[in-house]
Amino acid sequence: MRVLGIETSCDETAAAVVERRADGSGVILSNVVLSQLAEHAPFGGVVPEIAARAHVEALDSLIARALREPGIAAADLDGIAATAGPGLIGGLLVGLMTGKAIAAAAGKPFVAVNHLEAHALTARLSDGIGFPYLLLLVTGGHTQIVAVRGVGTYERWGTTVDDAVGEAFDKVAKMLGLGWPGGPEVERIAAGGDPQRFAFPRPMAGRPGCDFSFSGLKTAVRLEAQKLAPLSDGDVADLCASFQAAVTDSLADRTRSALERFVAGSGDAPTLVVAGGVAANAAVRGRLEGLAGHYGATLVAPPLRLCGDNAAMVAWAGCERLALGRSDTLDAPARARWPLDEMDAA
Template sequence: MTDLILLGLETSCDETAASVLRRSADGRVEVLSSVIASQIAAHAPYGGVVPEIAARAHVESIDAIAGQAMSEAGVIYGDLSGVAATAGPGLVGGVMVGLAFGKAVALARGLPLIAVNHLEGHAVSARLAADIPYPFLLLLVSGGHCQLLAVEGVGACKRLGSTIDDAAGEAFDKIAKSLGLPYPGGPALEKLAVGGDPTAFTLPRALLGRDGCDFSFSGLKTAAARLAETVTSETQRKDLAAAVQTAIARQLSDRTDRAMAAYAMTRGNRDLRFVVAGGVAANGAVRAKLMETAAARGFSFNAPPLIYCTDNAAMIALAGAERLALGMTDPLDAPARPRWPLDAAAALSHPTHAFGRKGAKA
């Protein structure tokens, strides 16, 4: 098998991203370019992502961003082996833009199209910079997603736990907004928490003692927002930020510890690898707590470089390259999906939300 060169496209939320990646015949990966156009300034006045604004921004910039990625990689469209584009889950207006652009390139150049699940992109993101063999236990934690998955191979994921209400990243952002912090709230809250006393406020411990590996952050989010209305000094703001960060890290660690125990039994305590991915994986306190948990359970700890924690197209290109290497491609009528679970069987047999309630994006 020859080397594969893929163009990856990511437009599921508020970043327009394109990347060119080479995957050698022996599985080695080289990111030739990774370009990301952020829409933070456009959404900041609203304190969060506005879907219509995001979709229009993707339309205006996708062509230039893809062109820049190709130029920086030093390749032309004739050099490509295929095109990988996010096909969901996410804000469907944005997903449609990147997927349509990918389809156009594939059609014009006679290239295979790989319609990538955005969550699968996050699942492989740590493999962009390290050799992490399958299988591994994954904690996917971001603004719209929070779940634990046993990743057995390319596109083979088994859900062990998921959020039953809000995602951890959403809790970070909403609480940050309550504290008057700018968008995006997660990084701003982490900065505010430096030097704060995490024991100064008592916050609820959701699902404490409950079996399983599910998450819940809605109660924490509500309690912290109410406390934010009572703080009167900068010291109290720092203490509350530190308490929130500690509470989120604690719950992620607790539920991950349960998943590790169950996963280790299925593996016979052999080849225990743990990966954390997604935007919240960039939080230093969360990483530190999860590293402690992994070490205590005898798991190796892996996380993407910070530049690949948040949404990017390099992870989409890699997911596409791994699928293309196995001959897994998609037709040009592949749909854009606002919701697309990695473990479809679990989503059908054990849905995390009652019918009619959308819940978290996953």
């Protein structure tokens, strides 16, 4: 089964072709991603109107390249998958309408993909893991712990009550005068800082449940930065390192609670999957690996190229659904909000 995937939910324009083999394994035949960093950097964040126009300008050529690289024509595909949400509605409409048009013209099944489900299933593409598993989803817009029972069957055990962790990275980077996107910049500068200089809070630590909070941590960084102003390079490095240490501690504490719940419910050590853009952070990966080992769990983190937004994960989600006989009609809507645990498993 070969599926074309299209991703336009935020500021990456992407197209990919993924093949699902008879044994259930997946192979990425092409995965083309065009970043819009240059367009949005002057504004310190994504401007929806600019993102949508950039998708319109680039998408057709990216799809052509994604098909050309493996030497595949539209007629050779078994389905078309496009992100339908959640995300910026203008960008979603660009990819969704393009995917529907190709599906209609080629007479192929169409899958309207939930962007979060695409992240959730990526580890099955990269590592071939089976169900069930525990997912820590950490992106710019979402921070969740989800029990993944099967394709379309998700139990959300925890979520952020305010900022997502990726959003917190971006906001801290902005208040410290760093570049955008903030996550990679904070990680880079934190490598030269002292993570123990500032005693930032670990929000929600030790509380029952698996929910997250990062707003208070972000505020603590801002207050400390204002107290020290003007900041030296050393101050900035120490602030970044101390902030990143607090984030990793918070993620580990909430994930520990989820691991204990999973083990108590099944009696088995789970596979712990970390997915999303923040999963590329080496400090976060390292801390979660140690945590998983403590519980006898296996940590699976997709390759860095599959952590951020990409179309291979969208194509794979399409493969997974088509393999179960699930597809969507061409009137499937774009959804700015589409919670993962509210998906219809049927």
